[in-house]
Amino acid sequence: MAEPMGFYTDTTVCIGCKACEVACKEWNQLPSTNGGENTLSGDSYDNTRKLDGIHWRHVKFIEQFTEDRKDGRWLLMSDVCKHCVHAACLEVCPTGAITRTEFDTVVIQSDACNGCRDCISACPFGVIDINPVSGIAQKCTLCYDRLQVGMEPACSKACPTESIQFGTINELKGRAEKRVEQLQQGGEKRAYLYGADEKMLGGLNSFYLLVDKPEVYGLPPDPKMPTRNLKPASMFSLLGAVLVGLIGIFNFRDRGAPARKEEAQP
Amino acid sequence: MNGVPSSTFFSAPPDWGWLIALYFFFGGLAGGCYFLASLIDLFGRSEDRPLSHLGYYIAFPCIAIGGLLLTVDLGRPERFWHMLIESNTYRPMFKYWSPMSIGSWAVMIFGIFAFVSFLGALADSERIPWAAWRKVHPPSLLGRCIAVIGGIFGFYVAGYTGVLLAVTNRPIWSDTPLLGMLFIVSAASTSAALMILLAKKSRWTMPGILDLHRMDAWVIALEFIVLIALMISLGPVFRAWLSAWGLLLLIGVIGVGMLVPLALSWRTQWLGDWNMKTTAVLILLGGFLLRLVIVFSAQGV
Numbered sequence: 393m394a395e396p397m398g399f400y401t402d403t404t405v406c407i408g409c410k411a412c413e414v415a416c417k418e419w420n421q422l423p424s425t426n427g428g429e430n431t432l433s434g435d436s437y438d439n440t441r442k443l444d445g446i447h448w449r450h451v452k453f454i455e456q457f458t459e460d461r462k463d464g465r466w467l468l469m470s471d472v473c474k475h476c477v478h479a480a481c482l483e484v485c486p487t488g489a490i491t492r493t494e495f496d497t498v499v500i501q502s503d504a505c506n507g508c509r510d511c512i513s514a515c516p517f518g519v520i521d522i523n524p525v526s527g528i529a530q531k532c533t534l535c536y537d538r539l540q541v542g543m544e545p546a547c548s549k550a551c552p553t554e555s556i557q558f559g560t561i562n563e564l565k566g567r568a569e570k571r572v573e574q575l576q577q578g579g580e581k582r583a584y585l586y587g588a589d590e591k592m593l594g595g596l597n598s599f600y601l602l603v604d605k606p607e608v609y610g611l612p613p614d615p616k617m618p619t620r621n622l623k624p625a626s627m628f629s630l631l632g633a634v635l636v637g638l639i640g641i642f643n644f645r646d647r648g649a650p651a652r653k654e655e656a657q658p
Numbered sequence: 659m660n661g662v663p664s665s666t667f668f669s670a671p672p673d674w675g676w677l678i679a680l681y682f683f684f685g686g687l688a689g690g691c692y693f694l695a696s697l698i699d700l701f702g703r704s705e706d707r708p709l710s711h712l713g714y715y716i717a718f719p720c721i722a723i724g725g726l727l728l729t730v731d732l733g734r735p736e737r738f739w740h741m742l743i744e745s746n747t748y749r750p751m752f753k754y755w756s757p758m759s760i761g762s763w764a765v766m767i768f769g770i771f772a773f774v775s776f777l778g779a780l781a782d783s784e785r786i787p788w789a790a791w792r793k794v795h796p797p798s799l800l801g802r803c804i805a806v807i808g809g810i811f812g813f814y815v816a817g818y819t820g821v822l823l824a825v826t827n828r829p830i831w832s833d834t835p836l837l838g839m840l841f842i843v844s845a846a847s848t849s850a851a852l853m854i855l856l857a858k859k860s861r862w863t864m865p866g867i868l869d870l871h872r873m874d875a876w877v878i879a880l881e882f883i884v885l886i887a888l889m890i891s892l893g894p895v896f897r898a899w900l901s902a903w904g905l906l907l908l909i910g911v912i913g914v915g916m917l918v919p920l921a922l923s924w925r926t927q928w929l930g931d932w933n934m935k936t937t938a939v940l941i942l943l944g945g946f947l948l949r950l951v952i953v954f955s956a957q958g959v
Contacts, residue, residue, distance in 0.1 A: 486741050488740075488744050488751055488753075503746075506732050506735075515669060515670065515827065517669070526733075612669075615827070621835055624835035625821040628838060632817065632838070632839035632840070635880060637697070640693075641701050644697055645701050
C-alpha cells in the first residue's frame with residue numbers, strides 16, 4: 393500500500409476564486425449546470441450551495457460582519473469529502489461499492505453502486521448525494537485516476553494560493569502544524585486544525601486549518617460513526633420482540649376457552 | 659453548538675420518501691402478521707386456525723409489495739441484486755454490521771418462508787388441492803419449525819428498519835436507540851389490528867379474535883410507553899419535532915392511534931358492535947402515520 397495521501401486546506405489563504413470547483417468539474421466531467429436551473433442562491437457569492445452528486449468541491453462564503461457593517465471578515469473554505477480513516481459511508485454501504493484505495497482514500501465504484509442512499513444518511517459531513525445523471529451516489533474520489541498515474545488531484549493543482557495542498561498525510565500534518573504556530577505567533581490565536589488527529593473518525597485525510605468554531609463553517613464539532621447505535625438499537629429491538637412475544641403467548645395460551653367462546657358470539 | 663443540538667444536524671437527507679414509508683408499513687405488517695400467525699399455530703386453539711391462515715395470507719403479499727417498493731426506490735433498480743451478490747466478484751455480499759445488508763438478506767429469506775407458509779395455509783384450508791403442502795403447516799413438526807424460524811425472521815424484518823435508521827447520522831433517527839423497538843411493537847399492533855379487521859369483515863367468531871383484541875390493547879400500551887421513552891431519549895434533539903410533523907405525531911399517532919384505541923378497549927360498550935373494528939382502523943392509521951412522521955420529519959431538519 394502506498395503512503396496515505398490527502399488534502400490539507402488552509403482556509404486563511406482561500407480567496408474564493410472557485411478554481412478548485414471548476415477544475416474538479418472539468419476533470420471529472422461533471423455537469424456545469426444544475427439540471428439547467430441557473431438560479432442565484434442569494435447567499436453571498438455561493439451559488440454552488442452544497443456538496444452533492446455533481447458538486448464534489450464547494451467553496452463556502454461565510455460573512456461575519458457587525459450590524460453597522462463597519463467591521464467584519466470573510467471566512468472562505470473549499471469543502472470536499474474528508475476521506476475519513478474510519479469512513480461512515482464505507483461502513484454502511486450494503487453493496488460493497490464504497491472501497492478504500494491503496495492511497496487510504498475512499499472511493500465509490502460507479503459500476504457497483506445501486507443508489508440505495510444509505511451512505512448519504514451515514515456521512516456526518518453531508519458530502520455524498522445522488523448524481524441525477526447516473527442515478528448513483530457520487531462524491532470526490534481524490535482524483536483516484538490521476539493518483540494512479542502519479543498526478544496531483546485537479547483541485548489542488550488549480551488552487552492559485554495553495555489553500556488546498558496535496559501530499560502524504562504525514563508531510564501535510566507537519567506543514568499544517570507549522571502554519572498554525574505561525575498564525576498564533578502573528579496574533580491569530582483562533583487558528584487550529586480540524587480533523588488532523590486520530591480523535592476525529594481515526595483522522596480525516598482531508599483536514600482543515602480553521603479560525604472559528606467548526607459549526608461556523610458548517611462542519612460537525614463531534615462527528616461520529618453510525619454503528620455506535622448498532623448494538624443498543626439491536627438490544628432494544630430484541631427486548632421489544634421478547635415483550636411482544638410474551639404478551640402474545642400470555643393472550644393466546646389456551647385457557648378459559650369455553651368462556652371466551654361465548655363472549656365472542658355476536 | 660451555534661444553536662444546533664447535535665452533530666447529526668450536519669448530515670444530508672437521503673431523500674427516502676413515500677416508497678420507503680410504505681415499505682416500513684407493509685414490511686411491518688408482513689413480519690407482524692407472520693409472527694402472530696405462527697404464535698396462534700404454536701400456542702392457540704385448533705378453532706383459531708383460520709386466523710393463523712389469515713396471517714400467512716397477509717404476510718406474503720405484503721413482503722412481496724415491500725420488496726418491490728424497495729427495488730423501485732433504488733437509483734438503479736436493475737442493480738437490486740448488488741445487495742446480495744458482490745457485482746465485481748459474484749461472491750455473496752454480506753456485512754453483519756450494516757443493517758441494510760443484513761436486512762436485504764432477511765427480506766429475501768423471510769420472503770421464501772412467507773411464500774412457503776402462504777401455500778401451506780392455502781393447502782391446509784383446502785383452497786388448493788395440493789395435500790402435500792399441508793406438511794409445511796403446523797401441527798406437523800416441519801410446519802412448526804417453519805413457523806418458528808419464519809416468525810423470527812418476520813420480527814427481524816419488522817424491526818431492522820428502525821435499527822437501520824439508527825445506524826445513520828441523521829437527526830432524530832440516530833439520536834435514539836429505540837426506533838427498532840418502536841417499529842417491532844408497532845408492527846405487532848398494526849398486524850393484530852389488520853387481522854381483527856379482516857376476520858370481522860368475514861364475520862368470523864372464533865375466540866382468537868378476542869385474544870387478538872385483548873393482546874392489541876396491551877401492545878398499544880407498550881407502544882405508547884416506548885414512544886414516550888423515545889421522545890425523552892432524544893434530549894435536546896426533541897425540538898426538531900416542534901413542527902407540523904410533531905403535531906401529526908401528537909394528534910395522529912399518540913391521540914388517534916394510541917389513546918383513543920386504548921380508551922375503546924377499556925370501555926368496550928362505547929361503540930357497541932363497532933368497537934373492535936373502529937379500534938383496529940385507528941391503530942392501523944396510527945401505525946401508518948408513525949412511519950410517515952419518522953421517515954419525513956428527520957429529513958426535513
